[in-house]
Amino acid sequence: MTDLAAEVLAGRPAAGARLIRWLEDGDARGRALLPRIHAAAGRAHVVGVTGPPGAGKSTLVDLLVAEERSRGRRVGVLAVDPTSPFTGGAILGDRLRMSRHALDAGVFIRSMGSRGAHGGLSRSTYDACLVLDAMGHEVIFVETVGVGQEEMDVVGLAHTTVILAVPGLGDEVQALKAGLLEAGEVIVINKADRDGFEQTRRHLELLLHLREGARPEGHWRTPLLVATASRGEGAAAIVDALDAHRAHLEAGGGFAAAATRRDERQFLSLARAALTDALLRGRGGALLAQVRDRSLDPYTAATRLAALLGGADPGVT
Amino acid sequence: MTDLAAEVLAGRPAAGARLIRWLEDGDARGRALLPRIHAAAGRAHVVGVTGPPGAGKSTLVDLLVAEERSRGRRVGVLAVDPTSPFTGGAILGDRLRMSRHALDAGVFIRSMGSRGAHGGLSRSTYDACLVLDAMGHEVIFVETVGVGQEEMDVVGLAHTTVILAVPGLGDEVQALKAGLLEAGEVIVINKADRDGFEQTRRHLELLLHLREGARPEGHWRTPLLVATASRGEGAAAIVDALDAHRAHLEAGGGFAAAATRRDERQFLSLARAALTDALLRGRGGALLAQVRDRSLDPYTAATRLAALLGGADPGVT
Numbered sequence A, B: 001m002t003d004l005a006a007e008v009l010a011g012r013p014a015a016g017a018r019l020i021r022w023l024e025d026g027d028a029r030g031r032a033l034l035p036r037i038h039a040a041a042g043r044a045h046v047v048g049v050t051g052p053p054g055a056g057k058s059t060l061v062d063l064l065v066a067e068e069r070s071r072g073r074r075v076g077v078l079a080v081d082p083t084s085p086f087t088g089g090a091i092l093g094d095r096l097r098m099s100r101h102a103l104d105a106g107v108f109i110r111s112m113g114s115r116g117a118h119g120g121l122s123r124s125t126y127d128a129c130l131v132l133d134a135m136g137h138e139v140i141f142v143e144t145v146g147v148g149q150e151e152m153d154v155v156g157l158a159h160t161t162v163i164l165a166v167p168g169l170g171d172e173v174q175a176l177k178a179g180l181l182e183a184g185e186v187i188v189i190n191k192a193d194r195d196g197f198e199q200t201r202r203h204l205e206l207l208l209h210l211r212e213g214a215r216p217e218g219h220w221r222t223p224l225l226v227a228t229a230s231r232g233e234g235a236a237a238i239v240d241a242l243d244a245h246r247a248h249l250e251a252g253g254g255f256a257a258a259a260t261r262r263d264e265r266q267f268l269s270l271a272r273a274a275l276t277d278a279l280l281r282g283r284g285g286a287l288l289a290q291v292r293d294r295s296l297d298p299y300t301a302a303t304r305l306a307a308l309l310g311g312a313d314p315g316v317t
Helices: A004-009 A013-025 A028-040 A057-070 A085-092 A096-101 A121-134 A149-155 A171-181 A197-213 A235-252 A254-281 A283-292 A298-308 B004-009 B013-025 B028-040 B057-070 B085-092 B096-101 B121-134 B149-155 B171-181 B197-213 B235-252 B254-281 B283-292 B298-309
Strands: A045-051 A075-079 A107-111 A139-145 A160-165 A186-189 A224-226 B045-051 B075-079 B107-111 B139-145 B160-165 B186-189 B224-226
Touching (some): A004 A121, A013 A028, A013 A121, A028 B298, A045 A235, A057 A075, A057 A096, A057 A139, A057 A235, A107 A121, A121 A149, A121 A254, A139 A149, A160 A235, A197 A224, A224 A235, A254 A283, A254 B254, A254 B298, A283 A298, A283 B254, A298 B028, B004 B121, B013 B107, B045 B057, B045 B149, B057 B075, B057 B096, B057 B139, B075 B121, B107 B121, B121 B139, B121 B149, B121 B254, B160 B235, B186 B197, B186 B235, B197 B224, B224 B235, B235 B254, B254 B283, B283 B298
Parallel strands (some): A045 A160, A075 A107, A075 A139, A186 A224, B045 B139, B045 B160, B075 B107, B075 B139, B160 B186, B186 B224
């Protein structure tokens, strides 16, 4: 076999796909290549796209990919949304919507399995982001459903997060949107041709206005944009906003800082795995056995472990 | 102050609410009481209720609470669904639907914040389950949205998981339902008066039939039930199915085994927190500083840490 890292750095899709698979499977060969991959990464603009199920995230990402391609950029897509046809498509065979990019060598699409990913979803998604970045993709879209803590961690990987709202999803989803808004640098109302559009727009404008009013001068002003992705409308203004946010981050040092933040998280996640492994080989293994045979409750067991480590109580720190 | 643990064991709602708040906040006083609480728990039937946003989970839980009450049982509800009016209601003030149980001393309702929970959502939800169990609640409903890895971990806490489907939520949600089905012991089609009911019923029957065919003799047969919670229809058959599943678990030893599995997970989660704390005080802190100043990539740093611990590579184990 030739040098897989070199092939990844040359942008070969088959090499990238193999490396991501190795990383997801916890294959030692993949892990060994990551320092080289990491050294070559850091140029891609990582864009999270999130919103409730049914908001049309995949259709919008499809459209944004086409717009980025028309600007001559290489684009990667990571679909980590369990409700996405890219991801869910593995069950139902519905991958049709993305097919128009299937033969475009400038687009690399990958579904991230949310179950059974080695080391958790956010760790494997970050590894995959690094691979796509090192392959030379200039923009990487990470599509995730905006519900759930680990999905929000994935959003935390992005330089820029696009939040999708949609008219008429009902009161239950309004609460979700209000929480999500906090995480967004670009807000898009999709399906603008639907009933209830004006009401949703006014609602979001008010929420944004309240938020922006509390922010200092020089802070990024979150734009509220409108799209009807199913009819191909709205992509140019969204990509303009993404470019503007990238420029804003670069001017303030935030672009590189985001990569450092991701590296810290990645190290802590890997360090925890190493420590857990060391724990179970050591005295922690005996404590776990006592929890298993119900001779010790988990809280007392954890307190004893913390005492062995000479540390503070884990429930208190 | 009197003995809070004794008050919790006597079933006093104010004491239970205070203890849960301490546990969520990481207050050391709460943690110190958990061994006593744990010793008194283990009798409650923990029932997860999950499904996509808009499936009517809260309305159904409300109905199931009424049905359990009519059978004379004390009932606890933990709403960990960020799209639920119980949880989201903190934003929008919409707690109306649950209000008919607000004055019933036999019902204890608590919203779990999905953001900022000390030690993660599944850990704090498990702690809260223990408290409700020790208070003497015989059934505990845990309402969560069926999207996202951590929410699925919460589902893993339950003895019995009820999956809600709903007609006409669209293709994107079908994929979700197919994935969710694997986790369910009772499947309910809610909003049975909606268009598309027959199609959804046939689709789910087929999926269940395919799954059940592959299972051994003596395995639990997942029932497919129908409800229109907004009209108060369907609760009795669902509670009958819950009771049947509890009896099935008790007959096979699965009821106690579920508690042991939760204890193991809780110990490992607390152990990881203690280890991370020990790490950052020790040599891992120096490695983290190198990741922060970008003189070391996170993968090489994790490998060096694993070598210090004398363990296997954390990406490989």
